[in-house]
Amino acid sequence: MTETSERPAPASEDILAIDHLHHRYGNVTALKDVSLKVRRGEFLTLLGSSGSGKSTLLRMIAGLEMPTSVDVFTLEGRPMAQVPANHRNVSTVFQHYGLFPHLSVGQNVEYGLHVRKIPVPERRRQAEEMLRLVKLDGMYDRPIHALSGGQRQRVALARSLVLKPAILLLDEPLGALDEKLRLEMQIELLSLHRTLGMTFIYVTHSQEEALTMSHRILLMSNGEIVQEGRPEDLFDRPSNRFAAEFMGMENIFTAEITAIDGGVISVTVNGAHLRGLWTGKTQPRIGDPIAVAFRSEKVKLARDKGALGGDANRFEATLKSRVYKGKYLDVVAASALGDVRLRLWDDHVVLSDQFKIEWRPTNTVVIPID
Numbered sequence: 001m002t003e004t005s006e007r008p009a010p011a012s013e014d015i016l017a018i019d020h021l022h023h024r025y026g027n028v029t030a031l032k033d034v035s036l037k038v039r040r041g042e043f044l045t046l047l048g049s050s051g052s053g054k055s056t057l058l059r060m061i062a063g064l065e066m067p068t069s070v071d072v073f074t075l076e077g078r079p080m081a082q083v084p085a086n087h088r089n090v091s092t093v094f095q096h097y098g099l100f101p102h103l104s105v106g107q108n109v110e111y112g113l114h115v116r117k118i119p120v121p122e123r124r125r126q127a128e129e130m131l132r133l134v135k136l137d138g139m140y141d142r143p144i145h146a147l148s149g150g151q152r153q154r155v156a157l158a159r160s161l162v163l164k165p166a167i168l169l170l171d172e173p174l175g176a177l178d179e180k181l182r183l184e185m186q187i188e189l190l191s192l193h194r195t196l197g198m199t200f201i202y203v204t205h206s207q208e209e210a211l212t213m214s215h216r217i218l219l220m221s222n223g224e225i226v227q228e229g230r231p232e233d234l235f236d237r238p239s240n241r242f243a244a245e246f247m248g249m250e251n252i253f254t255a256e257i258t259a260i261d262g263g264v265i266s267v268t269v270n271g272a273h274l275r276g277l278w279t280g281k282t283q284p285r286i287g288d289p290i291a292v293a294f295r296s297e298k299v300k301l302a303r304d305k306g307a308l309g310g311d312a313n314r315f316e317a318t319l320k321s322r323v324y325k326g327k328y329l330d331v332v333a334a335s336a337l338g339d340v341r342l343r344l345w346d347d348h349v350v351l352s353d354q355f356k357i358e359w360r361p362t363n364t365v366v367i368p369i370d
């Protein structure tokens with residue numbers, strides 16, 4: 001899923017700290033009480049659907065918008081709240097590149113150095129070096145219109161990187177590319193991040209992209225940070241129903257708590273009993289509005305007494321539909337819980353009309369509905 005283990009871990013030092021940031025556009029509240037810390041060398045992703053506030057947060061960090069109010073806002077230990085964009089040591093790569101069409105590739109890359117009055121030979125040397133880094137060697141004199149979308153995005157990257165920012169901000173940088181190129185560029189961005197050891201803050205609405213790229217993800221909704229954690233935390237341990245849905249948990253049922261035994265929660269769904277782990281942020285209480293959720297690929301066909309042991313959640317099931325997907329089979333089965341989705345990877349599987357299904361309580365989350 002993620003190659004974070006092969007990458008150097010970020011330093012323990014915070015490069016950016018924001019506390020209690022609020023932002024309104026007129027009467028639209030875009031960010032509500034947002035607090036975050038980013039470590040030097042980290043690849044942090046702001047994930048959320050359209051309108052969740054991720055671009056606004058990125059623009060605040062870039063200095064392109066000033067917060068309505070904020071208690072703490074420091075970059076490399078220095079207060080930033082009132083510092084204009086051109087005095088912040090950050091650089092942004094936008095989805096639509098923002099290149100100057102009348103300038104060549106090299107002139108685009110050098111632009112920021114020109115503004116900083118770096119002498120011509122040094123500018124050229126640094127631009128050539130960055131073009132090599134983004135695999136556009138020898139393209140210095142090319143006009144922008146003679147480049148593909150992927151090449152333009154590389155120029156935009158080189159133009160930002162040449163400024164050696166403390167933080168590189170990337171706002172849906174791969175959003176305009178086709179699927180194949182997007183996947184290639186994901187790998188290249190990861191490789192650049194590894195080579196440079198720079199701090200990246202990356203905005204995307206794609207959970208798959210966030211899982212692939214990040215050390216850490218901030219999941220946003222309605223201007224708030226809903227959950228923060230490593231990719232595996234968000235994928236396996238969503239902290240509420242919204243996070244479970246956003247991270248693509250296929251089976252989510254409204255439930256009632258019947259017993260709490262440490263972190264293990266017994267619940268009923270339509271009178272059927274099952275168990276799971278509490279992953280909400282606050283302590284659970286009997287009577288709270290909650291849901292139970294589990295992933296389709298964690299549901300197994302139970303043969304005889306079942307292979308997952310005595311404490312597995314196990315139910316009789318009736319086949320409703322099956323869709324062959326090449327690598328796997330997607331099945332919907334009726335059960336006492338309601339319809340359960342299964343993803344079966346065993347290509348020799350033989351499904352009758354009636355079968356038993358099972359999955360582990362440790363692969364089941366019990367979550368608040370709010």
Ligand SMILES: Nc1ncnc2c1ncn2[C@@H]1O[C@H](COP(=O)(O)OP(=O)(O)OP(=O)(O)O)[C@@H](O)[C@H]1O
Binds near residue numbers: 056
């Ligand atoms: N310049 C603006 N004026 C008024 N409202 C704005 C402005 N920019 C953003 N908003 C509103 O602020 C909220 C957050 O928008 P923002 O662009 O930060 O979300 P987002 O998660 O980045 O969405 P997208 O993925 O569509 O860019 C939305 O309700 C949006 O309509």
